[in-house]
Amino acid sequence: MIDSATSAGRRVPLLEVDDLHTWFELRQWGFRRVGTVHAVDGVSLALAHGEAVAFVGESGCGKSSLARTLLGLHRPTQGEVRFDGQALAGLGKADMKAYRAKVGYVQQDPFGALPPFLDVRRILAEPLIVHGVTDRTERERRIRAVLEEVRLGPVDEVLGKFPHMLSGGQQQRVVIARALVLEPVMIIADEPVSMLDASVRVEILDLLRRIQSERELTLVFITHDLSTVRHYAERIFVMYAGRVVESAPVDELLDHPQHPYTLALLSALSDPDADNALRLREVPGGEPPSLIHPPSGCRFHPRCPQAMAGLCDRDEPIEFTPRPGHVSACWLYQ
Amino acid sequence: MIIERLRAGWVELRRYPSALMGLGIIAGLLMLALYTVIAIPYPQALEAWRGGEAWRMHPVNAEPLWLDRLKGGDAPSTLIIEHDAEEVEETMFTGGRRLRIPLAFDFGYADFPGEMNLFLRAEDHAEAPFARLSWLTPDGRDISLGGHRLQPRHRVSISQDRELTRRLGGLAPHIGLFADPASDAVPEVLPGRYRLVLDVVVFDEQADIDATLVVYGRVHGIAGTDHQRRELSLALMWGTPVALAFGLIAAVGTTLTTLVIAAMGVWYRGWVDALIQRLTEVNMILPLLPILVMVGTLYSTSIWLMLGVVVVLGIFSAGIKTYRAMLLPIREAPYIEAARAYGASDMRIVLRYMIPRILPVLIPTFVTLIPTFVFLEASLAVLGLGDPVLPTWGKVLNDAQTQSALYNGYTYWVVAPALLLMLTGLGFAMLGFAMDRVFNPRLRNL
Structure with a gap:
C-alpha cells in the first residue's frame, strides 16, 4: 500500500520521475512497425508534497503524454515514475487502484469528460462505488461535501442535472469535484481552462489554487498559456519535443528566462500595451519538430536564433545552472 | 441515468400515433399469447395438435362460421346426435334383446352437410350385435342404409357408402339423404325433422349399445378446421406465444452477445479486435437459411435447435461492424479516460x-429485429423445417400449401396465419420506427 502519511513534510518528494520515456509505436496493417513517436523522451523531475507546478509548452510537445504517464494511463517505455518512493511499474492491481484514488485528473474538455447519460450525483458516485464505498448515505454525504467545496450550488438542484444542462464552468467544477471526491493527494490538471470562456477561466484557476492550498495538494498544471501561470504555480517546467528544456521557480523563470525557447515563448505572449500595436515581434520561424524523427543534438536548434553550428546540431545539451535554482538545458550556459 | 432517458423517451413516444398503435397491436398479441398459454397448457396443445381420434367429431376443411355468414351463406354447423336411453324400445327374446334406437334431429340449413358418420359402441358383448339402419325423411320416405355386424367400437361412414350413392341417383349420401325429391337438376335441402333408426339385435342380457350420429357441418368456429379435422384456432393461438418467444429470444440473444463482443473488441483492440472482425467477415458470407435447412435435414427440426443455430450464427453478424463503428469514438471519449484514471475496471467501462x-x-433496431426472426421461424416451417410437434403459424401455412388450400378454395387457411404474421410485423415495425425517431438523435429534428 501507498501511505502518504509516512512521508509527510517537504523533505521527501511525493513524486519522482526518473529518465521517463513514453514512446508510441506506429504500426501498419496492425503489426508492421513503421515508426516511433517519442512523445516523452527523457524527463526527470521531483515534486514535493503540496507543491503547485506547471508544465508549459506548445501543442505536441509531449506535456499531455507526460500527464497520462504520470496517471498510469500510459505505460512508460523506459525510466520510472515513483510515488511516495514506490515505482508505479511494480505496483500490483490493488495498489495501482489505490494509487488512482490518490491522484485526481482534471481534463481539458469538461463536457467530454462527463458521461452524458449520467446525472451529477451518479457521476460523482461512480469513483466512490469503484473504490468500494458501498454505503449510500456515506456516498451522498461525500458528494455533497465536495460539491460545496467546488462552490457548485444549489447542491440539491445540481445533483439531479445532466452534464448538458450545466454551463462550461459548472461542468468543469463537476470534473474537479470528481477528481477530489476520492480525497487525492495530487491533482493533475491537463489544460483545465483552455476550453472555457475567458470569463470563467480565472474563477476555475482560483478554485484549483484555493483547493490546492486548503487541502495541501500537489498540483500539476499542464498549460500552453504562460500569462496565467505566475498566479497558479510555484515552479515551471518548459517542455519542448518531449523534454524539459528549462525549469525554475515561477518568478525567476518569467523574469530571467535563459533558454532561447523560453524567450521565444515569452515574446509570443500577448501584452495589452498600446505601444505594441505597431511593433513587430521576433518570433522564431519553423514548426514544432517531428516527434517521430526528432532533430539531432538540441531539439530546438533548427529554430534557434543562437544555434551554434557543430555543437547544438550534434550533441544533446546537458543541464546547466545559469542562476541559482534555475536549470536550463542549453549549450549557451556551458 | 439510462432509466430517466428511457422515461423521457416514453413521454415523447406517446406523441406518435403509430407508436401507440404498434404498442396496441403488440399488447394484443401478448394478451392472446398469455391467454393461450394459460387456457391451453403446452402438453395439452401438443397432444391435441398430434391429431387423430380426438378430432373425429370435427368437420374436415370447414370454413370459419363468421366468414360464411358474412358472405351471406347458411352452411350447416356440425350436429352431434347422441342416443337417448329413454327413447329406446326394448323387446326380449330367448338369447337376446331387440333394440330400436331412434336418432332424431331438426335440419333447417339452406346448405347440405359436409359428411355423415355414425359412431357405435358395443363393448362387452359376448357375440357381436347386428344392426339395421334406416333413414326417415321429413316427407315420410324410408331409405335403408344397410346392415352391419358391430365391432366393439364401430364406425359407419355413411358418406362413403357407394351402394347407397348409386341408389340415391348418384348423389353423395350426405346430399342425397337431405335432398328434396321435388328439386330436379340442382338438389335442394328439404328442411324438417330427420330420423336415423337403428334396429339392433343384441345377443346379450346386459350389455348396451351406444350410438352417436355426427352430421358434419361445412363451417366451424372462428378459424375453421384443416384436413385432419383439427381446429385451426389452436395453431393460430399457440403460434402467438411461440412466435413472440422465438422472435424475442433470438433478438435479445443476438443483440446482446453482438453488442458485448463488439464492445470487447473495441476496448481491447489489437488481436482481440482483429479476431472478432475476421470471424464476423467469415460469418457474414455464410448463408443463414441454407445452413438452417441443412441442420434441419441432418439433425432435427426442434424449434430450440433452430433458435440456438439462429442465435449462434447471429453472434458474429453484421451488427458487430455497426456497433464497432458506434463504439470506436466513444472509446476515445475523455470520460472513458477519466474513468480509467479513477480506477474503473475494464468490465465496468465496457458495460457501464x-x-x-x-x-x-439500439432499442429501435432491436424492436424492428423481433419480427424478422418471427418471419424466419415461419419461413422455416413453410419450408417443412418447422418443429414437428409444435403448432405454429408457419406449420398452418405449410399444411395449407401441401394440401393446395388456395387451389381448393380454402383461403381462410392461408389468410389467417398470414394476417397474424403481418400484424406482428406491423406492430413491431410501427413501434420501432417511432422509437427510432425518438431515440436516434440524427433523426430527431427531421
Whole structure:
C-alpha cells in the first residue's frame, strides 16, 4: 500500500520521475512497425508534497503524454515514475487502484469528460462505488461535501442535472469535484481552462489554487498559456519535443528566462500595451519538430536564433545552472 | 441515468400515433399469447395438435362460421346426435334383446352437410350385435342404409357408402339423404325433422349399445378446421406465444452477445479486435437459411435447435461492424479516460460507460429485429423445417400449401396465419420506427 502519511513534510518528494520515456509505436496493417513517436523522451523531475507546478509548452510537445504517464494511463517505455518512493511499474492491481484514488485528473474538455447519460450525483458516485464505498448515505454525504467545496450550488438542484444542462464552468467544477471526491493527494490538471470562456477561466484557476492550498495538494498544471501561470504555480517546467528544456521557480523563470525557447515563448505572449500595436515581434520561424524523427543534438536548434553550428546540431545539451535554482538545458550556459 | 432517458423517451413516444398503435397491436398479441398459454397448457396443445381420434367429431376443411355468414351463406354447423336411453324400445327374446334406437334431429340449413358418420359402441358383448339402419325423411320416405355386424367400437361412414350413392341417383349420401325429391337438376335441402333408426339385435342380457350420429357441418368456429379435422384456432393461438418467444429470444440473444463482443473488441483492440472482425467477415458470407435447412435435414427440426443455430450464427453478424463503428469514438471519449484514471475496471467501462451510450440508438433496431426472426421461424416451417410437434403459424401455412388450400378454395387457411404474421410485423415495425425517431438523435429534428 501507498501511505502518504509516512512521508509527510517537504523533505521527501511525493513524486519522482526518473529518465521517463513514453514512446508510441506506429504500426501498419496492425503489426508492421513503421515508426516511433517519442512523445516523452527523457524527463526527470521531483515534486514535493503540496507543491503547485506547471508544465508549459506548445501543442505536441509531449506535456499531455507526460500527464497520462504520470496517471498510469500510459505505460512508460523506459525510466520510472515513483510515488511516495514506490515505482508505479511494480505496483500490483490493488495498489495501482489505490494509487488512482490518490491522484485526481482534471481534463481539458469538461463536457467530454462527463458521461452524458449520467446525472451529477451518479457521476460523482461512480469513483466512490469503484473504490468500494458501498454505503449510500456515506456516498451522498461525500458528494455533497465536495460539491460545496467546488462552490457548485444549489447542491440539491445540481445533483439531479445532466452534464448538458450545466454551463462550461459548472461542468468543469463537476470534473474537479470528481477528481477530489476520492480525497487525492495530487491533482493533475491537463489544460483545465483552455476550453472555457475567458470569463470563467480565472474563477476555475482560483478554485484549483484555493483547493490546492486548503487541502495541501500537489498540483500539476499542464498549460500552453504562460500569462496565467505566475498566479497558479510555484515552479515551471518548459517542455519542448518531449523534454524539459528549462525549469525554475515561477518568478525567476518569467523574469530571467535563459533558454532561447523560453524567450521565444515569452515574446509570443500577448501584452495589452498600446505601444505594441505597431511593433513587430521576433518570433522564431519553423514548426514544432517531428516527434517521430526528432532533430539531432538540441531539439530546438533548427529554430534557434543562437544555434551554434557543430555543437547544438550534434550533441544533446546537458543541464546547466545559469542562476541559482534555475536549470536550463542549453549549450549557451556551458 | 439510462432509466430517466428511457422515461423521457416514453413521454415523447406517446406523441406518435403509430407508436401507440404498434404498442396496441403488440399488447394484443401478448394478451392472446398469455391467454393461450394459460387456457391451453403446452402438453395439452401438443397432444391435441398430434391429431387423430380426438378430432373425429370435427368437420374436415370447414370454413370459419363468421366468414360464411358474412358472405351471406347458411352452411350447416356440425350436429352431434347422441342416443337417448329413454327413447329406446326394448323387446326380449330367448338369447337376446331387440333394440330400436331412434336418432332424431331438426335440419333447417339452406346448405347440405359436409359428411355423415355414425359412431357405435358395443363393448362387452359376448357375440357381436347386428344392426339395421334406416333413414326417415321429413316427407315420410324410408331409405335403408344397410346392415352391419358391430365391432366393439364401430364406425359407419355413411358418406362413403357407394351402394347407397348409386341408389340415391348418384348423389353423395350426405346430399342425397337431405335432398328434396321435388328439386330436379340442382338438389335442394328439404328442411324438417330427420330420423336415423337403428334396429339392433343384441345377443346379450346386459350389455348396451351406444350410438352417436355426427352430421358434419361445412363451417366451424372462428378459424375453421384443416384436413385432419383439427381446429385451426389452436395453431393460430399457440403460434402467438411461440412466435413472440422465438422472435424475442433470438433478438435479445443476438443483440446482446453482438453488442458485448463488439464492445470487447473495441476496448481491447489489437488481436482481440482483429479476431472478432475476421470471424464476423467469415460469418457474414455464410448463408443463414441454407445452413438452417441443412441442420434441419441432418439433425432435427426442434424449434430450440433452430433458435440456438439462429442465435449462434447471429453472434458474429453484421451488427458487430455497426456497433464497432458506434463504439470506436466513444472509446476515445475523455470520460472513458477519466474513468480509467479513477480506477474503473475494464468490465465496468465496457458495460457501464460504453454500451449505455449506444443503447438508446439500439432499442429501435432491436424492436424492428423481433419480427424478422418471427418471419424466419415461419419461413422455416413453410419450408417443412418447422418443429414437428409444435403448432405454429408457419406449420398452418405449410399444411395449407401441401394440401393446395388456395387451389381448393380454402383461403381462410392461408389468410389467417398470414394476417397474424403481418400484424406482428406491423406492430413491431410501427413501434420501432417511432422509437427510432425518438431515440436516434440524427433523426430527431427531421
